[in-house]
Amino acid sequence: MTARGHVKVEKVAKLHGQVAALKGVDFDIRPGEFFALLGPSGSGKSTTLRLLAGLDKPTRGRILFDGKDVTALDAQHRDVAMVFQSYALYPHMTVRQNIAFPLEMAKTPKTEMAERVEDAARKVSIQHLLDRRPGQLSGGQQQRCALARAIVRRSGLFLLDEPLSNLDAKLRLETRAELKKLQRSLGVTAVYVTHDQEEALTLADRMAVFMEGEIRQIGSPAEVFARPNSIDIAGFIGSPPMNLMKARLDNGTPVLAGRPLPLRVKQQAGEIVVGVRPSAITIGEEGMPARVDLVENLGDNAIFDLSFDGGLVRARGPDPLAFAEGQQVAISFDAKDIHLFDAASGHRLEAA
Amino acid sequence: MKTLRSLAISLAVLVFIIAWVFPILWSVLNSFKTEQDILAYPPKFFFEPTLAAYREVLFGSQSILPNVWSSFVISIGTTVLTMILAIPAAYALARLRVPGKRGAGFYILATQMLPPVGIIIPYFLVLRNIGWMDTYQGIIIIYLSFSLPFAIWLMVSYFEDIPFEMEEAAAVDGAGRLTTLWRIIIPQVKGGIAVTVVFVFLNAWNEFLFAVVLSGNTVRPVTIAMFNFVSVEQTLWAQLAAVSVIAMLPVVVLGVIAQQHIVKGLTVGAVKGGGRR
Ligand SMILES: Nc1ncnc2c1ncn2[C@@H]1O[C@H](COP(=O)(O)OP(=O)(O)OP(=O)(O)O)[C@@H](O)[C@H]1O
Ligand SMILES: [Mg+2]
Numbered sequence: 001m002t003a004r005g006h007v008k009v010e011k012v013a014k015l016h017g018q019v020a021a022l023k024g025v026d027f028d029i030r031p032g033e034f035f036a037l038l039g040p041s042g043s044g045k046s047t048t049l050r051l052l053a054g055l056d057k058p059t060r061g062r063i064l065f066d067g068k069d070v071t072a073l074d075a076q077h078r079d080v081a082m083v084f085q086s087y088a089l090y091p092h093m094t095v096r097q098n099i100a101f102p103l104e105m106a107k108t109p110k111t112e113m114a115e116r117v118e119d120a121a122r123k124v125s126i127q128h129l130l131d132r133r134p135g136q137l138s139g140g141q142q143q144r145c146a147l148a149r150a151i152v153r154r155s156g157l158f159l160l161d162e163p164l165s166n167l168d169a170k171l172r173l174e175t176r177a178e179l180k181k182l183q184r185s186l187g188v189t190a191v192y193v194t195h196d197q198e199e200a201l202t203l204a205d206r207m208a209v210f211m212e213g214e215i216r217q218i219g220s221p222a223e224v225f226a227r228p229n230s231i232d233i234a235g236f237i238g239s240p241p242m243n244l245m246k247a248r249l250d251n252g253t254p255v256l257a258g259r260p261l262p263l264r265v266k267q268q269a270g271e272i273v274v275g276v277r278p279s280a281i282t283i284g285e286e287g288m289p290a291r292v293d294l295v296e297n298l299g300d301n302a303i304f305d306l307s308f309d310g311g312l313v314r315a316r317g318p319d320p321l322a323f324a325e326g327q328q329v330a331i332s333f334d335a336k337d338i339h340l341f342d343a344a345s346g347h348r349l350e351a352a
Numbered sequence: 353m354k355t356l357r358s359l360a361i362s363l364a365v366l367v368f369i370i371a372w373v374f375p376i377l378w379s380v381l382n383s384f385k386t387e388q389d390i391l392a393y394p395p396k397f398f399f400e401p402t403l404a405a406y407r408e409v410l411f412g413s414q415s416i417l418p419n420v421w422s423s424f425v426i427s428i429g430t431t432v433l434t435m436i437l438a439i440p441a442a443y444a445l446a447r448l449r450v451p452g453k454r455g456a457g458f459y460i461l462a463t464q465m466l467p468p469v470g471i472i473i474p475y476f477l478v479l480r481n482i483g484w485m486d487t488y489q490g491i492i493i494i495y496l497s498f499s500l501p502f503a504i505w506l507m508v509s510y511f512e513d514i515p516f517e518m519e520e521a522a523a524v525d526g527a528g529r530l531t532t533l534w535r536i537i538i539p540q541v542k543g544g545i546a547v548t549v550v551f552v553f554l555n556a557w558n559e560f561l562f563a564v565v566l567s568g569n570t571v572r573p574v575t576i577a578m579f580n581f582v583s584v585e586q587t588l589w590a591q592l593a594a595v596s597v598i599a600m601l602p603v604v605v606l607g608v609i610a611q612q613h614i615v616k617g618l619t620v621g622a623v624k625g626g627g628r629r
Contacts, residue, residue, distance in 0.1 A: 053520075054523075055520050055523065074523070075520070075523040075524050076523050076524075076526055076527065076528055077526075078524075079526070080524065081524070082524045084517050084520070084521055085517075086515060086517050088515065088517040088518050090518065090521075090522075090536055091540065092539040092540055101522075101527075101535075102525040102526055105526035105527050106526055149525070153525075
């Protein structure tokens with residue numbers, strides 16, 4: 001089995017009448033990769049996944065699986081596995097029949113079918129539930145059943161549309177970890193839709209950030225987190241989001257609230273936005289004077305809302321009791337933690 | 353207060369049942385009487401039951417067995433044809449975003465409100481011209497024009513209850529459109545189909561007005577054949593009652609068989625909405 005599950009999407013656009021659900025996206029997914037489609041609601045993630053599944057046809061562009069053009073191929077013939085947000089289990093069939101259904105459609109011999117169903121059920125630990133109906137399962141068990149129905153195909157490509165969003169918080173964390181392990185052990189390519197950035201950051205090998213029907217950035221979670229290429233993405237990735245402060249350029253040096261920052265860019269003058277992640281802000285005695293407005297105690301760490309003459313910022317600190325509300329402090333951050341963006345275009349400015 | 357209210361309700365229900373049951377009871381009792389007992393006044397509640405009336409209407413010179421057969425052929429034919437056409441039509445109407453869908457829904461309802469007497473003459477003329485008077489195909493096709501819209505209308509909501517993702521999942525699983533309809537959709541609307549079958553069958557079985565005009569001596573359903581026992585000189589009450597009991601039998605049998613399905617069919621929305629049972 002060589003490198004199955006390579007996906008190439010070329011200039012794919014999807015119009016619904018006048019509405020452009022997808023304005024033209026390009027990406028390449030490597031075999032065995034866990035690829036997340038991340039973005040706010042209505043950004044075109046599900047649309048992209050449906051195009052990959054063949055449930056919809058693109059208005060423009062091409063889709064290739066393992067080098068083969070599948071753009072015109074119906075879902076029925078694409079041989080991809082998909083887990084729906086609602087699970088879409090067949091309520092009139094037992095779990096066993098649900099899992100067996102794709103094999104039945106592929107005319108798999110009876111004995112092999114039985115084996116593979118058992119095998120898939122075991123992989124997601126629902127082998128004791130095979131004779132129940134979906135209506136008799138808990139939400140988590142239904143989710144596993146949907147996963148088993150996908151696994152049993154032995155397809156090289158898994159498509160998942162927010163598969164964890166119907167689970168409660170605790171179960172979601174557990175399942176998330178299991179999902180990643182499962183994908184690794186099966187060695188399949190997974191395309192995973194989510195609007196939860198934490199999910200994308202923890203699960204994905206690489207991710208595409210969608211906004212308004214476009215892909216704004218593609219990269220590993222670490223890359224996107226470390227070097228967001230626009231203000232929009234900087235504000236979207238990370239929790240709490242990056243602090244974004246208005247500033248200007250003076251001879252290539254950013255000036256924030258009257259103070260020059262210790263770095264330079266090629267561009268000489270203009271309005272810019274300075275971004276610093278809450279975790280990169282140090283609260284102490286040195287730096288710009290600030291006042292603690294609010295402390296959000298998160299147990300083993302805290303979010304401090306601070307006001308200084310450049311505006312409001314949020315900082316993450318290790319000790320919730322270190323500073324009290326109303327206290328006068330000073331804030332500082334390293335040059336390497338500063339992100340600069342052009343205020344007009346929103347594009348990232350590289351330090352020179 | 354509470355007991356008073358429940359007493360009042362019980363009383364109302366009792367009155368209702370009596371009013372509803374009385375005609376049936378009348379038919380059943382009289383079908384076992386002799387003609388003399390029927391005409392006795394005051395009416396006899398205790399009498400020596402006899403099967404004479406049944407013997408006469410089933411095996412006598414005016415046997416209604418051919419008529420029962422006619423009724424069955426017409427009702428089953430109508431039901432089968434209706435379902436064959438209505439299932440895909442209701443599915444399409446529920447799924448496809450066709451222009452004029454709302455209009456179609458209204459038309460379907462409108463046909464149910466149309467007084468049959470308004471169109472019976474054109475139907476009569478058409479059938480006569482194509483030589484389909486007094487034929488099964490003639491009556492069935494006319495019944496179809498009523499039962500089909502009704503059946504489609506009844507079933508659309510059952511199909512609409514099935515989430516579209518279910519079909520998409522089937523497509524991804526490798527099922528074609530027909531397989532999806534047959535293996536995924538139809539089993540989920542079984543209750544709706546049962547309900548519709550019962551209604552369509554009973555409507556055809558009970559139909560009278562069109563049958564009067566469009567049937568003849570070859571095809572003569574039971575509802576019409578009852579008049580064999582009414583003539584200018586006399587009315588054979590016992591035999592008439594026996595025929596009506598016989599005519600009611602399939603209705604009762606069907607009701608009992610399908611009862612579970614009907615109840616399930618009517619509550620299918622509630623069950624599905626509940627998720628876990
Ligand atoms: N069938 C359709 N007809 C018209 N517009 C549609 C259709 N399907 C999707 N859209 C539009 O396309 C855009 C992208 O939708 P999509 O479902 O891909 O969003 P999403 O990123 O999955 O969002 P969510 O996180 O809410 O699921 C939305 O603005 C949506 O309204
Ligand atoms: Mg979506």
